[in-house]
Amino acid sequence: MAHKFPPILLVFNRPTALYSHRIGSKTIFVIHSPLLSLSQAMLSRGIVSPFRTPTFPFPTTTCKYSISDQDLESRGFFLRRTISDLNLDHLNSVFVAVGFPRRDPEKIKLALEHTESMLWVEYKKTQKPVAFARATGDGVFNAIIWDVVVDPSFQGIGLGKAVMERLVEELLEKGICNIALYSEPRVLGFYRPLGFVADPDGIRGMVYSRKQRKKK
Known part of the structure; x- marks a missing residue:
């Protein structure tokens, strides 16, 4: 969706809390592990004092998905985690359909090659990505979730939630304790039940603004 409203930064707070706050035109959501204080989790991002690796093991996840893999397949959807079968032109079409600007396919490919984790849903009948x-x-410490999209023709049937549940679980299983994402205000209600909150412990995020620099 196009960023017509201030995006909010959200942070993940396992298992149920999610933090969000506004940065310019965006809302940022951040996911945060309860085993670390938020200040510790934000250390490696330069927001607070130096990060100290916890001496206790990171917990394993026990996520129960809202839609099982088997149920998705029975409805004609397949979960994919690599770009090998992903048609970038079709993905670009989904981006445009939800309001993103059309992107250069080569830049999309480069971005995906530098992606830590990825999950998409293929619709069997068309063999096209729909989520x-x-x-x-x-x-190790930090991750930011990007490009959460669902084809408008397939919205409202749980595909977005299915993708997010699995992506977050994958990051947590890697021991990543600070997970954030940007969101428009109108979809905050989608992310909060997934464990995201705004402004954790009053900590706010910032993004670089060319307009702000020109004012100086």
């Missing part, structure tokens, strides 16, 4: 989400990060 998608990906995450980038350092592979």
